[in-house]
Amino acid sequence: MIRLFLEVTKFRLSAAVTLSAVLTFILVRGENVMQMAWSLLAVLLLALGVSALNQYQERDSDAKMARTKRRPIPSGRITPLQVLALSMALILIAMFLIHNELGNLGLILFLFVPLWYNGLYTYLKPHSAFTVVPGGLLGVIPPAIGWLAAGRSLxxxxxxxxxxxxxxxxxxxxxxxxxxxxxxxxxxxxxxxxxxxxxxxxxxxxxxxxxxxxxxxxxxxxxxxxxxxxxxxxxxxxxxxxxxxxxxxxxxxxxxxxxxxxxxxxxxxxxxxxxxxxxxxx
Incomplete structure (x- = not known):
């Protein structure tokens, strides 16, 4: 069950994304460690959630690719509905945590991620090879959270x-x-x-x-x-x-x-x- 969770949420990738928030907090000498810890957990949960939602969205194309056909949904180890429910739960918990720690600005940044990644980016990906350019904005969010958690201005x-x-x-x-x-x-x-x-x-x-x-x-x-x-x-x-x-x-x-x-x-x-x-x- 744990292995299945790690696969469907792309845990290693999500952890790497979270690392950028940690490094940014260290870079600017943040002192509120508890705020950073909760913000860090929120970043991780959001990354896990949008990754799971992406696997739900791309389950049909995943089944056609050698690299992804063994993922949990195409391989039949979990149902699409279960993945959708898991992703929604992770995203909602992440939203609650970040709003509690960083207020409305943190929440706005978090809302941007599924709207941009699971909305615009995932929709455009089958139609254009250049979606990576607008998609690059997503890479700015984790360091932004680390920066805010350190008490700094964007x-x-x-x-x-x-x-x-x-x-x-x-x-x-x-x-x-x-x-x-x-x-x-x-x-x-x-x-x-x-x-x-x-x-x-x-x-x-x-x-x-x-x-x-x-x-x-x-x-x-x-x-x-x-x-x-x-x-x-x-x-x-x-x-x-x-x-x-x-x-x-x-x-x-x-x-x-x-x-x-x-x-x-x-x-x-x-x-x-x-x-x-x-x-x-x-």
Whole structure:
């Protein structure tokens, strides 16, 4: 039963999403640990809920894809109605918790997630390969919650720089994931960017977004006024390494294995950038 719950809610992915809220809270030296703990639980429950709702929504396409056909609903281990009920319960509990901790602003941010992800994004996904761009806004919500839980304002330049980094990063992150499972996505009825643009043009566009992500990391370093020489050196080294791997997008075919490797590298870039920014303030 526990394993089934973890699968239908994409627990590992949801936990990774929640981690961005934790890192943001640490980054800005939040002191109200209890408020953060409850807010963190709310973020996790919301991520679990919208993930389960997404599996309910995409159960038919999941059944057509090798990567997803063993998920709980397509494999018959749980009924769609049970997943729908579970997702609604998780989302409602998350809404109650975040409103209790962060008030109306927290609730508005949380309401945006299912409306955007399970509404607009999931609806557009079978019709366009470029839904990842508006979908990138979803990546800003967890760090926004971490920022608010630390008692800070979302209007601060530091958060705007951090939010921009998370938003831009989402695009190469998801495009590389789709490139890794390109054939599977096509079988599921989802258009891919490489299919629409052609492989060479797609790699050029992907390189642009990869480069934007690096530039956003540099911008965040400047806005946060990093002063520790060791951290500055590590961030510069991280940026140069990311540039090196980015050039390979243009010079080498984007096979599923290469896309998978680059997927992990862009994720590491984001994680390392936020961690180094956090260390600088210690």
């Amino acid at each position: 209007a601060e330049p530091e958060f705007l720089a951090l939010g921009l980094l998370f938003f831009i990063w989402q695009v190469p992150h998801f495009w590389l994931l789709m490139a890794k499972h390109d054939e599977d996505y096509r079988k599921g009825g989802f258009p891919t960017a490489s299919e629409v643009l052609g492989d060479e043009a797609f790699r050029r566009v992907l390189f642009v977004w990869w480069t934007f992500t690096i530039l956003c990391g540099i911008f965040a370093m400047l806005i946060f006024r990093v002063h520790n020489p060791t951290v500055i050196a590590l961030l510069i080294g991280l940026d140069l390494t990311a540039v090196f791997f980015g050039t390979k997008i243009l010079s080498e075919p984007l096979t599923p294995s290469r896309a998978g490797a680059l997927f992990h590298k862009i994720n590491f870039f984001l994680l390392a950038t936020v961690i180094l920014l956090s260390i600088d303030g210690v």
